[in-house]
Structure formats: C-alpha cells, structure tokens
Amino acid sequence: MKDGPDIARIASLVGDPARANMLTALMTGAALTASELALEGGVTLPTASSHLAKLIEGGLLTVAAQGRHRYYGLAGPQVASMLEAIMGVAAGVGPKRARPGPREPAMREARVCYDHLAGEHAVKMMDTFLARDILVRDGQEIRLGPNSHSYFTAVGIDVEKLGPSRRPVCRDCLDWSVRRSHLAGQLGAAILDKILTEKWARREKDSRVITFSPKGRQAFERAFLEV
Amino acid sequence: MKDGPDIARIASLVGDPARANMLTALMTGAALTASELALEGGVTLPTASSHLAKLIEGGLLTVAAQGRHRYYGLAGPQVASMLEAIMGVAAGVGPKRARPGPREPAMREARVCYDHLAGEHAVKMMDTFLARDILVRDGQEIRLGPNSHSYFTAVGIDVEKLGPSRRPVCRDCLDWSVRRSHLAGQLGAAILDKILTEKWARREKDSRVITFSPKGRQAFERAFLEV
DNA sequence: TTCATGGTTCGATCTCCATCAAAGCATTGC
DNA sequence: GCAATGCTTTGATGGAGATCGAACCATGAA
Numbered sequence: 139m140k141d142g143p144d145i146a147r148i149a150s151l152v153g154d155p156a157r158a159n160m161l162t163a164l165m166t167g168a169a170l171t172a173s174e175l176a177l178e179g180g181v182t183l184p185t186a187s188s189h190l191a192k193l194i195e196g197g198l199l200t201v202a203a204q205g206r207h208r209y210y211g212l213a214g215p216q217v218a219s220m221l222e223a224i225m226g227v228a229a230g231v232g233p234k235r236a237r238p239g240p241r242e243p244a245m246r247e248a249r250v251c252y253d254h255l256a257g258e259h260a261v262k263m264m265d266t267f268l269a270r271d272i273l274v275r276d277g278q279e280i281r282l283g284p285n286s287h288s289y290f291t292a293v294g295i296d297v298e299k300l301g302p303s304r305r306p307v308c309r310d311c312l313d314w315s316v317r318r319s320h321l322a323g324q325l326g327a328a329i330l331d332k333i334l335t336e337k338w339a340r341r342e343k344d345s346r347v348i349t350f351s352p353k354g355r356q357a358f359e360r361a362f363l364e365v
Numbered sequence: 366m367k368d369g370p371d372i373a374r375i376a377s378l379v380g381d382p383a384r385a386n387m388l389t390a391l392m393t394g395a396a397l398t399a400s401e402l403a404l405e406g407g408v409t410l411p412t413a414s415s416h417l418a419k420l421i422e423g424g425l426l427t428v429a430a431q432g433r434h435r436y437y438g439l440a441g442p443q444v445a446s447m448l449e450a451i452m453g454v455a456a457g458v459g460p461k462r463a464r465p466g467p468r469e470p471a472m473r474e475a476r477v478c479y480d481h482l483a484g485e486h487a488v489k490m491m492d493t494f495l496a497r498d499i500l501v502r503d504g505q506e507i508r509l510g511p512n513s514h515s516y517f518t519a520v521g522i523d524v525e526k527l528g529p530s531r532r533p534v535c536r537d538c539l540d541w542s543v544r545r546s547h548l549a550g551q552l553g554a555a556i557l558d559k560i561l562t563e564k565w566a567r568r569e570k571d572s573r574v575i576t577f578s579p580k581g582r583q584a585f586e587r588a589f590l591e592v
Numbered sequence: 593t594t595c596a597t598g599g600t601t602c603g604a605t606c607t608c609c610a611t612c613a614a615a616g617c618a619t620t621g622c
Numbered sequence: 623g624c625a626a627t628g629c630t631t632t633g634a635t636g637g638a639g640a641t642c643g644a645a646c647c648a649t650g651a652a
Contacts, residue, residue: 143455145448146385153377154610162372172629185611187630197457206619206628216454221372223450227425227443228370381640399599412641414600433598433649594652601646609638616631622624 151196152224156181157189161198161212161221169202169211248348250341254326255333255348263329263362264320273308273321280308280321293361295332300324333358378423379451383408384416388425388439388448393573394480396429396438442549445479446538475575477568478538481553482560482575490556490589491537491547500535500548507535507548520588522559527551560585 152158156179163178164170170178176186190210193199198217202209212218248257255263267273267283272290274283282297290297308323321329333339338354341347350358379385383406390397390405397405403413417437420426425444429436439445475484482490494500494510499517501510509524517524527534536550548556560566565581568574577585 143452144385145389145451145455146380146382148451148455149376149378149385150380151376153373153380155373156610158373158376181610182612183629184613184631188610191630198454208629216457220447220450220454223447224372224375225370227447228372228375230424230443383640408640409642410599411601411643415640418600435599596651597649599646599648602644604643605641607638607640609636611635611637613634614632616629618627618629620625620627622626 148196148198148220151193151198152221154189155179156185157193160186160189160193160210164199164210164212165218165221169209171207171209175210244347244349248339248350250330250348254320254322255330256320257348259350259358259363260320266363267321280323282308293332295325295328297325300328329362375423375425375447378420378425379448381416382406383412384420387413387416387420387437391426391437391439392445392448392479393477393568394439394445396436398434398436402437439479442479442536446536446549449478449483449538471569471574471576475566475577476573477557477575478547478549478573480557481538481547481549482557483538483547484575486577486585486590487547493590494548507537507550509535520559522552522555524552527555556589 152161160175160179163175172186172190173183175190176183179186179189181189190199190201193210194201198213199210200213202211212221246257248255248259250256254260264273268275270289271283271285273280273286275281286297308321308325320326333348333354334341336354336357337351338358339348339350341349379388387402387406390402399413399417400410402417403410406413406416408416417426417428420437421428425440426437427440429438439448473484475482475486477483478487481487491500495502497516498510498512500507500513513524524534534551535548536553537546538549538553547553560575560581561568563581563584564578565585566575566577569576
C-alpha cells in the first residue's frame with residue numbers, strides 16, 4: 139500500500155459538496171470572487187473562505203488579488219481534466235440515475251455555464267464556428283479566425299468592443315453532458331447575451347436551464363448554426 | 366449551484382485514505398479479495414467490508430462471488446482513467462513527494478494502468494503513433510489513422526478483431542508520471558497483451574510495475590517506437 | 593454433523609471537519 | 623480622516639463517518 143501519489147488528499151478536497159460546486163462553477167475557466175463562489179457553493183462567506191484556502195493549499199486553485207477583490211480560478215487545465223473525468227464517472231455509473239433530475243434533459247439541451255451557453259446547442263455552435271474558420275484552434279487556445287469579423291458584424295455582435303479586459307475573448311469549456319468543447323470567454327458571454335436580449339430564449343428561474351421559444355430556436359439556428 | 370453530475374459523491378468515495386489505497390491496488394486490473402484489500406487499505410476486515418460496500422454502491426467497484434471468496438475489481442476503464450487523472454494532479458501539486466516510494470522510478474518507466482501500458486514507454490509509443498499517422502487526434506477523440514491497418518497487421522495485432530464492443534478501440538488516458546497522454550481502450554489492452562505474451566516484459570508481483578528484459582526492450586522499441 | 597475460513601452486520605466510540613456568528617484586516621472612495 | 627466593501631480569522635457547536643470488537647452468516651472440508 140501507499141504507492142503512487144496521494145490521491146486521497148486531492149479527492150477529499152473535491153469530495154465536499156460546497157467545494158465541488160465551487161470547482162464546477164470554475165470549470166468555465168473564468169475566475170470568480172469569494173462572494174460569488176460562496177453563492178455557488180451554497181455556504182456563507184466565512185465557510186467559503188475556509189474552503190478556498192484549503193483548495194489553494196491543495197494546489198487546485200490559484201488566486202489573483204486585484205484591489206479589494208480576489209479572483210479565484212482553477213490552477214490549470216490538468217485540474218479541469220480531472221474534474222471532467224470525475225464528472226464522467228459520476229454521470230455514467232453514478233447513483234443509478236436515482237433521480238435523473240426533472241430538468242436533466244433540458245439541461246443537456248441548453249443551459250447557462252456561468253455566463254455563456256452550454257449543452258448540445260452550444261457544442262454544435264462551436265463546431266460550426268470552427269468549421270467555418272470563424273474561430274480557429276491554436277494549440278490549447280481558441281482565437282478569432284479569418285472570417286470572424288465579417289461574420290460577427292453580420293450577426294450584430296461587435297467583437298472590437300469586447301476588449302480590453304484581462305478576460306480572454308475566446309475560451310473553450312468542456313461540456314459535461316456532451317463531453318466536447320463549447321465556447322466560453324467574453325465572446326461566449328456576448329452570444330448568450332444576444333440570445334437573451336433578442337428574447338430567443340429565457341432563463342428558467344433558479345436554474346441554469348435555458349428554454350428556447352419555437353421562433354427563437356429558428357432564429358438561433360439561422361444565426362449560429364447555419365451561417 | 367448543484368447542476369451537473371454529483372462529483373462530490375464520487376470524489377468523497379476516493380477521498381478516504383483506506384479506500385484510495387484499495388482503489389490504487391486495484392489499478393493493476395486484477396480483482397482482489399476483501400482480506401487482501403483490507404491489508405492494502407491498512408484497516409481491519411470489518412472496516413474494509415464497509416468501505417467496499419460503499420464503493421460498490423457508488424458504482425466504482427464490481428464484485429464477483431466465487432465459492433467463499435468475493436473478488437472485487439474496478440467497475441471499468443472509465444474508473445481507472447479517473448483515478449489516473451487524480452494521480453496526475455496529486456503528483457503535480459502534491460505534498461512535496463513526502464516519500465518518493467521505493468518503486469517510484471520503475472513505476473514511472475513502465476506500469477500497468479488497469480489493462481494497458483502506462484509510463485514513459487507508453488507515452489513515447491503514443492507520440493510515435495501520432496507522428497506516423499497510425500493514430501490521429503480528432504478533437505477530443507483518438508481514432509485509427511490512415512497507416513493503422515498496414516502497421517498493426519505488420520506488428521501482429523488484428524485491429525479488425527477488436528470490435529465489436531461498446532468499449533472504444535482507442536482512448537487516451539492521462540499519464541500521471543509523465544503528464545501526457547498514453548493509449549488506452551481495446552487497442553491499448555491488446556498491445557499490453559502482446560508485450561506480456563511475447564514475454565518482452567513481466568509484471569512484478571503485487572505491483573503495477575512492468576519490467577522489461579533487455580531483449581524484450583529491444584523488441585518493444587523496434588515494434589512500437591521506431592516503426 | 594461439526595469445525596474452520598471468509599465475509600458481513602451491529603453497536604459503541606471517537607475524531608475530524610463543515611458550519612456560522614462575530615470580530616478583525618485591508619483596500620477603496622469620499 | 624471616516625465610512626463602506628470584500629475577505630479572512632477566531633472560536634464554539636454539531637454532525638457525519640471512520641474505526642474496531644464481537645456477534646452473526648455462509649460456504650467448504652472432515
């Protein structure tokens with residue numbers, strides 16, 4: 139016994155519900171403040187602070203102080219990969235789908251992932267963007283592609299306006315339900331924003347579920363999937 | 366909050382030292398009895414029994430009764446992948462290599478990962494396959510590449526024979542020691558099988574370590590690294 | 593049948609840690 | 623300077639669960 143690395147130490151960090159929820163929230167790649175994470179974890183600020191300290195001590199999180207805010211983010215892609223692997227097992231062999239959750243199918247179709255769209259629609263959209271050179275993969279990163287400017291102005295999103303900010307314009311985010319990448323970052327947020335302001339879809343109360351109206355779905359598909 | 370799969374449930378199962386040690390022991394791919402696992406976990410039989418019941422309930426383990434023995438094994442390759450991913454994080458950010466462990470260097474070089482080869486050799490092999498278009502990366506997935514058929518028949522592995530099964534032929538698995546991908550899936554298992562049946566290497570008893578003989582190493586390199 | 597072995601269940605104990613209220617720092621803005 | 627905001631620390635409380643001895647059940651052997 140006691141051979142490889144100390145996996146119990148890491149796993150037990152993820153094994154607390156509050157911490158797990160915080161980590162899940164950070165899977166977007168965006169860094170969040172302690173207050174936001176407290177909300178995600180469903181605990182008070184002091185409790186969240188204690189959890190965050192442990193996660194940093196354990197090497198799962200990094201923190202960047204900025205004025206009186208402190209932004210917490212995943213320590214790296216490896217941590218995200220691990221979380222994705224755990225989600226895979228949890229979703230697959232999990233509690234026998236004891237309660238599939240009333241909103242489970244709707245969640246798989248479309249949901250909010252912090253501030254951008256996730257689920258089947260989001261993954262399809264990402265595929266389209268990559269196929270049309272609107273976005274291009276550059277190693278680990280996603281960048282605006284040659285066709286991005288003309289396309290996004292046509293759709294009515296001003297890409298120039300997004301910066302400047304430390305938050306990347308594009309970023310990919312691993313979708314737990316579809317198990318492939320979807321678009322996060324400022325651009326992902328802008329697209330979700332457009333979907334909501336155009337009233338193509340609305341957010342279900344107290345949930346991450348996004349519900350499209352019939353007309354809204356058509357408009358969405360025309361704008362983002364058929365290009 | 367409380368959106369995706371219940372990762373806290375799974376992670377907390379792995380998060381107990383006794384259970385973590387048991388799971389690590391099962392990474393050899395062999396099924397073990399409750400008594401053996403109690404020893405691995407460093408706990409008494411009743412305690413181990415309780416842990417094992419939880420791991421089964423959680424879907425991480427399966428059990429096969431055989432006479433008055435009960436053999437416990439990992440529930441599947443997905444569980445093994447998850448454990449490797451956790452090991453990756455633990456090895457990277459871990460507690461400063463408390464005790465590197467006597468077999469640590471050998472483990473890094475070559476070891477069993479459930480049913481396929483892991484460690485430096487395995488990562489190099491994966492690199493070779495990708496460089497030679499024997500395998501190709503397709504987004505998140507790994508597929509057989511244009512040169513796969515001719516190559517594997519030359520080496521003496523019948524790729525056609527692997528299917529049909531729900532288990533993917535190729536799959537990548539994050540190597541905790543090298544921190545890069547190696548090959549899992551049916552093909553990965555077939556390759557390990559060949560290495561062992563050809564007696565290029567043998568498994569150390571009660572360990573994940575794989576030891577190559579001098580001749581075996583040459584044969585392995587000729588077959589899988591030099592192509 | 594009777595004994596031995598492998599495993600589980602029960603019950604009691606005890607330690608660890610998640611939790612929150614209140615107080616303490618630190619940074620920004622006025 | 624002073625107040626307000628964001629976050630951490632302290633301290634006290636409570637509960638979950640890991641642990642083991644002893645009793646119990648099942649299978650196989652004599």
